[in-house]
Every structure is written in C-alpha cells, then in structure tokens.
C-alpha cells in the first residue's frame with residue numbers, strides 16, 4: 001500500500017501538515033554535509049532529495065548552494081513544496097524506483113528509506129546506486145527506534161542497514177546522529193555511503 005502514491009497523497013490531503021513534517025530542514029543535514037564535504041562533495045554539486053515531502057531539506061540544500069532536485073511521487077507533496085519554496089528548485093513528481101532523471105552526485109535521504117516497506121529495501125538500495133554517479137554519495141538519516149509504533153516509518157538497526165547496503169555501497173560513516181531535533185533525539189542515525197563501481 002505504501003508503494004502507491006495514493007497512500008501518501010491521502011495523508012497530505014487529510015492532515016495538511018502530516019506528523020513527519022518538521023516545518024523546516026532536519027538539523028542532521030548540516031552534520032551530513034560536513035562529512036560529505038570532507039569526502040569531496042563540492043558546494044555546487046547536484047543532489048537529489050527522494051521523498052522530499054514539502055521540500056524543507058531541498059530548500060536548505062538550495063540555500064547552501066547545491067543544485068537540488070526535490071522528488072516525490074505524491075502530487076500534494078510536490079504542490080506543497082512548490083507553494084512553499086517556488087521554482088528555484090527542480091521539483092519532480094516521480095517514483096524513485098522508476099524515474100529516469102539523474103544521475104546525481106549525491107542523495108540526501110531523510111525519512112524516505114525508512115518509509116519503505118522492509119521487503120522493498122533491497123530494491124531501494126539498487127535504485128539509489130542506479131541514480132548516482134560512480135562514487136556518488138548516499139547521505140541518509142534513518143530511525144533505529146520508532147518507539148514501538150507500527151510503520152511507516154520502519155526502524156532499521158544500524159547493522160541491518162550496513163548489511164543491506166554493503167553489496168552496492170562502501171559504508172564510510174554509520175553512527176548515531178548528534179544533532180537531531182529534540183523530538184527525535186536518540187532515535188536517529190546517519191549513514192554516509194559511497195557507491196561502488198559496477
């Protein structure tokens with residue numbers, strides 16, 4: 001059900017501001033970019049934000065000088081992003097598993113991987129590899145603890161994440177996030193992974 005845009009679009013329609021929406025970029029974005037810049041991600045690099053929702057993270061990346069694509073398959077998410085942040089960002093209503101846009105130099109993934117049904121995780125990892133340049137970076141903010149609630153989001157233990165990702169990516173950083181929003185403190189981790197050459 002969560003594989004279909006209607007599932008998400010209905011939540012945007014019914015709730016207006018869904019529970020996951022932080023009304024601003026995640027503070028962990030800065031933490032991720034500090035690591036990425038040491039790894040050579042330049043300030044004008046092309047970055048995609050899959051499952052961008054209302055576009056807060058994409059807008060923050062744009063403000064920091066990156067060439068950003070905000071992508072979401074729910075029409076109301078993209079409408080809301082465009083209404084908030086205008087057309088200086090490339091918004092795309094597309095399915096991450098099938099889009100032919102890209103490739104990009106980096107992915108900033110905040111609550112998209114963890115929104116997937118766990119059965120779709122291997123295909124999601126393949127999609128991330130497909131959408132990146134060789135040696136491109138996947139920066140992901142993930143939950144290891146969802147306080148026992150049924151997903152989405154689905155918690156993923158750090159080592160489960162590493163095992164899933166390693167066939168296609170070299171995991172360069174995998175650690176508890178240190179700058180989480182207070183509502184999420186102690187429950188998030190940050191992964192930085194580099195695409196392996198095919």
Ligand SMILES: C[S@@+](CC[C@H](N)C(=O)[O-])C[C@H]1O[C@@H](n2cnc3c(N)ncnc32)[C@H](O)[C@@H]1O
Pocket residue numbers: 002003005008009020021022050051052053054071072073074077094095096097110111112115
């Ligand atoms: C939990 S929300 C998070 C939104 C945003 N990242 C945020 O933190 O506010 C997950 C988002 O991923 C989108 N999404 C889920 N599966 C997707 C897919 N296959 N392709 C594109 N977007 C997808 C949903 O429409 C939804 O907007």
